[in-house]
Amino acid sequence: MQLNNEVALVTGGGSGLGRAIVDRFVAEGARVAVLDKSAARLQELQAAHGAKVLGIEGDVRVLADHQKAARECVAAFGKIDCLIPNAGIWDYSMPLVDIPDDRIDAAFDEVFHINVKGYLLAVKACLPALVQSRGSVVFTISNAGFYPNGxxxxxxxxxxxxxxxxxQLAFELAPHVRVNGVAPGGMNTDLRGPSSLGMANQxxxxVPLGDMLASVLPVGRMPVATEYTGAYVFFATRSDTFPTTGALLNHDGGMGVRGFFEAAGGKDLPQKLQLS
Ligand SMILES: NC(=O)c1ccc[n+]([C@@H]2O[C@H](COP(=O)([O-])OP(=O)(O)OC[C@H]3O[C@@H](n4cnc5c(N)ncnc54)[C@H](O)[C@@H]3O)[C@@H](O)[C@H]2O)c1
Known part of the structure; x- marks a missing residue:
C-alpha cells in the first residue's frame, strides 16, 4: 500500500473520477476527506468506507466551505498530506457563437467559479496544513487544458x-509544497453542465463518448475512471516524487500523438512481427 498513513482531501469526490480517486486512495492505505455538494453521495462514500472517509457537504465556490473541510479533515485525521482539487463542470462544447448574449456573463462566472476559483480556494484553505505536512497538491486538469475541441x-x-x-503555485509554494497536475481524457461519468446554460441536468x-473516442485515441478505447487513478497515487506518494513539482501529465489515451490519417500507427505490428 503506497499511501499508508497519508491523508488526502478531494473535492468532488462523490462521483466519477473523484470517487474513483477516493476508492483508490483508501485501497492504498490513505484516509480521505471529501468536499462535495451532494449529501447523498457523501453518505454513499461513508457507507462504503466507514471511518476511513470523512464527507463534508459544501460548494467549492465558497471559501468558508473549503475552510470547514480543511478544519474537519485536520480534526478527524490530524493533517492534510495531499489536496486534490477536482470538482468541475463541462460546457458541453458549446461554441462561442451559440452562447446567448443574455447568458454569457452568468455562464462565464459559473464555469470559471467552479473550475478555477474552486481550485484556488481549496489551496488557499489547505495551505497552512499542507505547509506543515510538506504535502502536495494534485489538480485534475483535462485534455482540454492542452488541446481544442475537448x-x-x-x-x-x-x-x-x-x-x-x-x-505559478509550484513556484510560489516551493520548497514546502509540491504542485502537479493530471490531465485525464474522456470518461463516462456524471459530469454536468452550467445551470446558467440550462445544462445542470445533463x-x-x-454523450456516446466511448464510440467517438475509440477511433480517435491511439490507445484504442476510452479509459474508465479507475484507470486514471494511478497517476494521482504517483503524485501523492512521497517516496519517489521529491523531484516532482510543476509537472503536468497528459493522461488522456495519447491525444497528443495521434496521427493525421489514423489514430494509431502500429495497428498491424502483431502481423508484421508474426505474433498472431
Ligand atoms: N468526464 C470526463 O470526460 C472528464 C474528462 C477530463 C477531465 N474531467 C475532469 O474531471 C473532474 C471530475 O469530473 P467527473 O467527470 O468525475 O464529474 P462528476 O460530475 O461525475 O463528478 C464531479 C463531482 O463534483 C461535485 N461538484 C460539482 N460541482 C460542485 C460544486 N460547485 N461544489 C461542490 N461539489 C461539486 C459533484 O457533486 C460530483 O460529485 C472535473 O474537473 C472534470 O473537468 C472529466
Missing amino acids: GGPLYTATKHAVVGMVR AISS
Missing part, C-alpha cells in the same frame, strides 16, 4: 487556467 471556449479556458495555476454519460 469543450467549448469556456471549459477549455478554465482548464488552460489550471495549467497556469500548477506552474450528464456526460449521455
